[in-house]
Amino acid sequence: MATTVSLPETPHREPTHKYESGVWSWLATTDHKRIGQLYLYTSLFWFIVGGIEAAIIRAQLYNPNSHLVTAQTYNELFTMHGTTMIFLVIMPLSAAFFNFLIPLQIGARDVAFPRLNAFSYWVFLFGGLFLNSSWFLHAAPNGGWFGYAPLTTRPFSPGLNIDFWVIGLQILGISSLAAGFNFITTIINMRAPGMHFMRMPIFSWMAFVTQFLIILAFPIITVALTFLMLDRFFGTNFYEIQAGADPLLWQHLFWLFGHPEVYILILPAFGLVSEVLPVFSRKPLFGYPVMVYSGILIATLGFGVWAHHMFAAGMGPIADAFFSITTMLIAIPTGVKIFNWLGTMWGGSLRFTTAMKFAIGLVALFTIGGISGVMHSSPPSDLQQTDSYFIVAHFHYVLFGGSMMGLFAGLYFYYPKITGRLLNEKLGNWHFWLTAIGMNLTFFPMHFLGLDGMPRRISSYDAGQGWESNNHLASYGAALIVLGTIFFAYNWFTSLRRGAVAGNDPWGGATLEWMIPSPPPDYNFATIPKVTSRYPLWDRKSPELTVNVPHDSQDEQKMDVKIGGQSTGTASAPSDTKLNAPHAHPSARQLGIMMPTPTTKPLIAAFALGTVFVGLIMHKNLPIMLTAAAIFVFSLYNWLLTPLEPEHH
Amino acid sequence: MATAAIDTHDAHAGGEHPPTSTGLNNTKVAIWAFIGSECFFFASLISTYLIYRGRSPVGPFPHDTWKDPATGHVFKGILNIPITSVSTFVLLMSSLAMVLAHSAVVRGDRKSSKIWLAATAFLGATFLGFQAYEFTSFVHEGLTIHTNLFGSSFFVLTGFHGAHVTAGVIWLLTLLSIDMKRGLTPDEAINVDVCALYWHFVDVVWIAIFTLVYLIK
Amino acid sequence: MAADQSHSTLSHDEKGNASPHEHTHPDWGTYKWVALILTLITALEVWIYYIPSFTKTKLFVPTLLTLSAVKFAIVVMFYMHLKYDAKLFRALFLGPLILAGFTIVGLLFLFGHLVIRG
Structure with a gap:
């Protein structure tokens, strides 16, 4: 394990393991x-699946008194559409x-706990499959994404439907919690030298805040779901009104x-947009510290509304009165963010790439959703709007116009980093x-539908109430979204091979991810960079962009940051262009960088854990549950007692 | 200074774990975040218990006597304060054993570390024994998770705490078996420290439960 | 899992977070006093539970809550050595703890167990 490494002349064949290529390399990955x-x-x-569910809903509501799907199926569709889009798409x-x-x-080589990271993914995959397997048993969840008890207790929902929902969400919660601890530790402990918290890219900041929301909010739903699970499977009384339950x-x-969950859904998108806007405005993010503080404030207030x-x-x-006031207060930090985005663009040299358009889309459309949100923070106004299509319009403006637009901006922005092509x-x-x-065509008319009294969650409506034309518009809009998504999918797959x-x-x-090759080598940084400002790349390439940004460092000095032996100042190293050639970059082994060993132990542990829940839904099948639990404990020990990295002698 | 930083990182690239940006151990940061998360887990359970206090139309009740109008059977307040006080004391003492185990591992004192790890696990298991006795005697007296709101919320709250103690005992026994097999070195004291943090947290949760559930009438 | 990384003497961005934890633990002398105090408080709690005249007063519940809060704080400060450890851990624990405390109080208000009397 020498510290100075001379690269071998020929790409020397390392002993290949089955985990290093093909399907196994994905099943065992810790990267x-x-x-x-x-x-x-x-x-x-799942976005496609949830989108199909939405399309069926819009087809059903196109005409009054429609019988495309039964009321029962309609309940399943809107429940699964919401649950899928929140837990299986945006999160x-x-x-x-x-x-x-x-x-x-x-500026790190991996997360703090790479195997726990793999475990989180496999549990998530298992949870999504579990939840959707209910379709094949004709027992998809039908109680709404909020699953109000006592409606969802056994006497009122006797079928398997709610069982799938309760247990599926429980599984997904485990995945989110495990990932939350992992990312918190990663951000606290794995920052490159010089990367103070106040120099951290804003997306990482919003991700950091989001992880705290996850680890603090998910235990609550875990407890609530556990009560419901115990009520349904073991006859406790938590939601039994006859027993005195509330x-x-x-x-x-x-x-x-x-409520913290909705900030879990929006803050990452805010972070992505805050990365996209400065780059395409050629200006530093306006009011970076205030953006950070308002993110923290939104998250904290999010627990009090x-x-x-x-x-x-x-x-x-x-x-x-209390909750009305706290809700109105949240509009302040959110408004601060919106004005700071405008301030970022103001006077910038704007480039309207697709990513930039989606980012501006978030700023515009989220604002509409935010304003209708302030409208129903007032209880008298809310009482008119609640359970009507006005609410549907509101949360689709913040979740589709906000979160999804931001995530699309991120996808267009980072696709080249992920795949190497534009x-x-x-x-x-x-x-x-x-x-x-x-x-806008889908959701804006819903404001009027709601104010005209059309209730949410109804599978059909009578003609002659003045709802027809707006429902027509909404359904046409949904068709446009489907068409747009087809463009997106076509673009995605063709660009993988033919993109620039x-x-x-x-x-x-401006940030560190842009100074390494696309796609990055498995070790990310051949040499861990030293960071001296918020915009390390602009400092080197375009110092005029950051003259007015305070560099909160006493010993300001331009470090030579070397990537694969080359200084970043000489940006386009020839090796960057050799795409899809794994030997374009020296391997971790050649550089003497120790990377975690690929392992399927997290996969096995996740599978065993999921199987415990499968046993539960199969009428508390004890043999399956106990066997799976034993395998889980065994694989956990096997995992924890194996060192992360290969033993070096 | 700057060059030194780069050099050091290269050295670490050669096999050792890279130093963390705060100088704190990764697992320890993660366990503190986990404990923060657990605060909300137990807060939800405790809230539910407190919300449902005194809401059950039928007994048995925790402190008050209840006469079943159907059978005329009289249930006394079901909580056994003397027994639970002893088990609370046992759990407090296990925390003392835990800190002594940790400081023995830090000193590299293998004899003491084994004794104190075993003592902590034993005291934890004793607490669980008390809880098992308590639960079975409640069932005999006619209180199960089905009986009433008090039964549901009491058994689930204390049961989840007991599950945490059980996980802690298994963790301690694992550390003990490693210590017996090859000895825990002072370098590995962090592993004991992390387990200890979890163990003490489970203890402070019990401090809260003991007061809120058992003592306040 | 991870080897001990706390010996690192490198790159401490955050002031006051860097002290290696081994040297900051209290010793047996402290531990035994802590154990004694915890035992005494527990004994006191159980004792006042058995004073019928006291349990009927308005002071009973606040007294018990205070005593258990003191125990809670002592264990966290000394046994979990938060008093001696990095400030970051304090934030990681106290932030959620305070928020969780507010949540419990908020829920008790909402369900009418705590009432504001004018």
């Missing part, structure tokens, strides 16, 4: 970039970016989780405009 891609493709797959798509980007942005207990516990989801439940004037801008342009127009070669830094980025 954060590969796990990020697994998250990415899995969540894009894991954000997790794909956490995985791929956090180590690159903070019908509001579930609602409080659920929204205690549920949950009951605004329950104004209609009748909590009394003191509670209503997405086609022309097709991207079609994707953006179809999505943006389709989105990206090079290290196709956009003129």
Whole structure:
């Protein structure tokens, strides 16, 4: 293990292990970039599934008194559409970016616990498959994504439907929690030298804040779901009204989780947009510290507003007033963010790439959703709007217009870093405009539908109530979104092979991930960089961009940052262009960098853990549960007692 | 200074673990984050217990006597304070044994470390024994998870705490077996420290439960 | 799993976080006093539980809550050595703890167990 390594002349054949290529290399991977891609493709797959569910809903509601699907199927569709889009699309798509980007942005070679990271993904995959396997048993969850108890208790929902929902969410929660501890440790402990917290890229900051929301909010839903599970399977009384239970207990516990959850969904997208806007404005992020503080403030206040989801439940004037005020307060840090994005673009030399358009899309559309949110922070106004299509319009503006637009911006922005090639801008342009127009056409009329009294979650409606034309518009819009998504999928797959070669830094980025090759080698950084400012690459390439940015360092000095032996100042190293050639970069072994050994132990542990829950849903099948639990414990020991990296002698 | 930093990193690239940016151990940061998360887990359980206090239409109750109108059977307040006080004391003493085990591993004192690790696990197991006795006697007296809201929320709250103690005992026994087999070196004291943090946290949760569930009438 | 990394003397960005934990633990002399105090407080708690005249007063619940909070704090400060350890750990623990405390109090208000009397 010499520290100075001379590269061998010929790409010397290292003893190949079955874990180093093919399917096994994915099943056994501990590489954060590969796990990020697994998250990415899995969540894009669920995006298609959730989108099909939405399309069926819009087809059903196109005409009054429609009988395309039965009321029962309709309940399953809207429940699974919500559950899928929240837990299987936006959260894991954000997790794909956490995985791929956090180590690159903070200058690390991997996350703090690479195998735990793999475990998180496999548990997530298992949870998604578990939840959706219910379709094949004709027992898809049908209680809404919020699963209000006592409606979801056994007497009122006797079938397997809610069992799948309760257990599926429990499994997904384990995945999110494990990932949360991992990323918190990674961000606290794996930053490159000089990467103070206040020099950290803003996406990593928002990811950091999001992880705290995850580890603090998910235990609450875990407890609430455990109560429901115990009620359904073991006859406890937590939600049994006859036994004296309070019908509001579930609602409080659920929204205690549920409101932080919506910030879990939006903050990563905020972070991505805050990376995209400065690069395409050629200006540093306006008010970086304030952006950080407002992110923290949004997250903290997010724990004190949950009951605004329950104004209609009748909590009394003191509670209503309290939660109304805290909800209005949250508009302040959120507004600060929106104005800072505008400030970032103001006077910049703007480049309207697809990523930039989606980012601006978030700023515009999220603002609309945010404003309708402030409207129903006032209880009297909320009582008119609650359970109507106005609410549907509101949360689709923040989740589709906000989170998804931000995530699309991130996808166009980071696709070259992930794959080494650029997405086609022309097709991207079609994707953006179809999505943006389709989105507004779908959801803007819903404001009027809601104010005209159309309730949510109804499978059909009578003609002659003045709802027809707006429902027509909404369904046309949904068709445009589908069309836009087809453009996106076509663009994605053709660009993988035919896209323009990206090079290290196709956009003129400012942060560390842009100084390494695309796609990055498995060790990311041949030499861990030393960071001296918030915009290390601009300092070197375009110092004029950062003259006004305070460099909070006493010993300001330009470090030579070397990538694969080459200084970053000489940007386009020839090796960057040799894509898809694994030997384009020296391997970790040649550089003497110790990387974690690939292992399937996390996969086995995740599979065994999931099987325990499968046993539970199969009428508490004890032999399956106990066997799986034993395998889980065994594989956990096997995993924890094996060193992370190969033993060096 | 800067060159030194790069050099050191190269040295670490050669096999050792890279130093962390805060100088703190990764696992220890993770366990503290986990403990923070557990605060919310137990806060939810404790809240539910407290919300449901006094809401059960039927007994048995924790402190008050209840006469079943159907059978005329009289249930006394079911909580056994003397027994639980002893088990609380046992758990507190296990925390003392735990810190002594950790400081023995830090000193490299293998004889003491084995004794104190074993003592901690033993005291933890004793606490679990008390809990098993308590649960079975409650069932005999007619309180199960099905009986009433008190039964559901009591058994689930204390049961989850007991599950945490069980996991802790298994963890301690694992450390003990490693110590017996090849000895825990002072370099590995961090592994004991992390286990100790978990163990003490389980202890402080019990401090809260003992007061909120058992003592407050 | 991970080897001990706390001996690192490198790159401490955060002031005050760098001290290796081995040297900051309290010793047997402290531990035995801590154990004694915890035992005495527990005994006191159980003792006042058995004073019928006291349990009926308004002071009973606040007294018990205070005593258990003191025990809680002592264990966290000394046994979990948060008093001696890096400040970062304090933030990681106290932030969630305080938020969780507010949540419990908030829920008890909402369910009418705590009432504001004007």
